[in-house]
Amino acid sequence: MRTRDVNKESAIQEKAIEMIVKQGLDGFSMQKLAKAANVSPATLYIYYKDRDDLISQIASQISVRLMETSLKGLHPKMSFADGLELQWKNRMEFYLTHPLDVEFIEQIRYTPTYASIKDIVRQKFGDVLGKFVHNAINRGELQPLPFEVYWSIAFAPLYQLIKFHTQGYSPTNDCFRISDEMLNQTLNLVLKALKP
Amino acid sequence: MRTRDVNKESAIQEKAIEMIVKQGLDGFSMQKLAKAANVSPATLYIYYKDRDDLISQIASQISVRLMETSLKGLHPKMSFADGLELQWKNRMEFYLTHPLDVEFIEQIRYTPTYASIKDIVRQKFGDVLGKFVHNAINRGELQPLPFEVYWSIAFAPLYQLIKFHTQGYSPTNDCFRISDEMLNQTLNLVLKALKP
DNA sequence: ATTGTAAGTGAATGAACGTTCACTTATCTT
DNA sequence: AAGATAAGTGAACGTTCATTCACTTACAAT
Structure with a gap:
């Protein structure tokens, strides 16, 4: 053969x-x-079976790699601030090493194709993340919040910054580049918002 | 004729x-x-001139309507908390009355087509928003922040919530619906983060 | 009532599309 | 060395695509 x-x-x-x-x-x-x-x-x-299969196979492989990278080194018992910082830095690192992959995912994320991919991701990574958040709440480091509220505060700002960086501009800036300092500043605001 | x-x-x-x-x-x-x-x-x-023109004309019309709605009633001298709440509520109202329009824009936002649209939007609305933020900082109601950091904290969480609502699910919930209470809760966290 | 004009059309164009097929090629097993 | 098998191919399939063209229709101005 x-x-x-x-x-x-x-x-x-x-x-x-x-x-x-x-x-x-x-x-x-x-x-x-x-x-x-x-x-x-x-x-x-x-x-690949067909065009759709090609796109969704590639997208779900990238999604899984992104999540694996993003959770690298995360232990559910970590302090909330440390754990969230780790995830932010991991995600940022993934973006910096695979910018096209992230842009690709962003483009798929808003199409009907994405529906099938989220299941795979949730199934593979829901557990660890759930435990991490749960522990942080029990230790009083994180407000008890509906998961959607938590998620939208904890990660949406990071993705928005990455998007500005990717597109190279923001509503008031034609040549935007993310800096470490800016990332830390935003992370600190997020931590401030989520602290009980 | x-x-x-x-x-x-x-x-x-x-x-x-x-x-x-x-x-x-x-x-x-x-x-x-x-x-x-x-x-x-x-x-x-x-x-329409051609397919591309059709899509981008429709997209920019919606974008403009969305921004107009979102800024309805906003005066640059409003208190920051009131002004931000107004914008959140306005945006949410636009979504509730035109959910397909918002999903359409979200889908275009991540394609190469969107580049041309952002110019129109920024040109039309950059002024008012800039003044609003500037005043809030001068009055000590808002931290002075790079605009991108401000934006990613102030609006990305709202969009994330709307996205969960639109898709009908979140990472841990198969049947997610946004509630007024949840919106207020998230807005308060955001205000807390941005306060000096 | 006639006419000029832009709105609106159905059928047709060639190009590009996703996919398949009959076929060749490289490599593993024996 | 021979045979088996899956990898890999180029040309071709029928379909659908964006766009155009010769034409008709409705209305405002005269």
Whole structure:
């Protein structure tokens, strides 16, 4: 049996991400991808069932990697401030090393395709995160809040900063770059908001 | 000269939004839109230069309406807490009355198309918002912060909540609905974070 | 009532789309 | 060395795409 060419699969994924980030989901086609990845269109269908499957497989792989990175070193018994800082720094690191992957996910996140992916992520990582938050509340380091409220305060600001950084501008700034200082400043505001 | 049929244009816009929200940007085509809006494909090209123009015209109209609604009743001299609450409530009201419009914008926001739209919005509304924030800082009601930090704390949590509501679920909840109480709770956390 | 004009059309265009098929090629097992 | 098998291919399929064109229709101005 002929063996799979590993370079081929990663070339496909890399080019797909690149194309979708640069031209959007509607500017993306199987034939263009095949050409960009130096592969026959038919080869794509060895790796993926169809176009939808290609997009959602790539998206869920990235999502899982993002979550794994983001939770690296997190112990449920960590202090809340330390644990949240760790997650922020981990996410930021993932973004800095894989910016296209994050932009890709952001683009998928708001399409109907994303519905299937969230299940996988929640199933794999819901446990650890749940315990971390639960412990922090029990220790009195975190207000008891509906999970959605907690999440929207704890992580939405980080994603917004990353988005400004990604797009290179914000509502009042044409050439925005995130700085470590700014990240820490925002994190401290978030911690202040969530403290009992 | 024959007069334009106003119903026609709004039918086109309404169906376009509906289709893109339900099937995503790539499941959207001019011919399907024409059929859904009971119009000839050629008619679309009377109203819009091409497909891209159609999408970005609709998107920027919605963006402007959203900002107008969100700033309704805002005076730059308002207290910061009142002004921010007003903007949150206004935005939430816009979402409740035009949920599809907001989902449509969210979907465009992360595509390359959005770049052109942000200019229009900033140009039209940057002034009022800038003054409001400036006054609040001078009065000592708001920490002086980089605008991006301010924005990510002040509004990202609201958008995250709306997103949970829109999608009908959050990381730990399969059937999430936003409540007034939850909105107020989150707003208070945000105000707490931003207070000097 | 006639006419000028822009609104509106259905059918047609060629290009690009996702996908498949008959086929070749590389590698593992024997 | 031969055979088995999955990887990989280029050309082709029917479909759908965005867009255009020759044409009709409705209305305002005259």
